[in-house]
Amino acid sequence: MTAIKESSTRNENKEMSINACPVSYVMNKIGGHWKPIILYQLMSGPKRYNELRRAIPTITEKMLIQHLKQLQADDLVTRTAEPVVPPFVTYALSSVGESLTPVMEAIANWGFAQTGR
Amino acid sequence: MTAIKESSTRNENKEMSINACPVSYVMNKIGGHWKPIILYQLMSGPKRYNELRRAIPTITEKMLIQHLKQLQADDLVTRTAEPVVPPFVTYALSSVGESLTPVMEAIANWGFAQTGR
């Protein structure tokens, strides 16, 4: 999973920031290119893997699972796989993920206010 | 200012996301490594260039001015230079920047709730 060189200045700074700035901490969980988009999709309800793919046409499969895994590791989304063939895997917001909803909405609303609609 | 290769898949995806996902739009303004930290510092009042440096010891000068310029271009912060020698330059949140305060606080509070304080 794209191994991390554990002692670049870059990562040290990241660690520091996460501890020093509460906003920075949150950005590491919901920031980046794809995570907010995935979370935004899941806010409208649980979705299957391929539903997410189709909902976000420009995302690659690699990025989708990579971030879904990260979001699971951060306890923001849950994965439920029904043991059938063909596979039936559903992703949903965890309770922690749900608690993000008002925050995400606050962010989105500011965006709407800025862009006019 | 680090010229942008205007037609990589990367940038096309970025453009698309900004239009499709309101959260993504906001992330482009306040996301990234340093911007939230700088904004968080300015939320406690205007600061001089070197005050910011000292408040964020791990940031390099390059990153600091680069992001300050970007934040100015996005109308989130203002720069006021008194024409004296030695220079006296103050950075502050613009009115738009101020309007971000509740959003940033919502984010920070969620972070605090998650980390326990």
Add this chain to the structure above:
DNA sequence: ACAAGTACTTACCCTAAAGTATGTATCCAT
């Protein structure tokens, strides 16, 4: 027999963002 759908995995490459290092101009204090 073969394509299509499910949900991934893996190897390799490219680039934007961040880091390193050094330079600029002006003034004041020692």
Add this chain to the structure above:
DNA sequence: ATGGATACATACTTTAGGGTAAGTACTTGT
């Protein structure tokens, strides 16, 4: 005249994140 403080600028390198492409395993439909 040398060093420190102010607020930057600019060339050069590194790396983490993202993109490309192809493969896996199992089943249903034609």
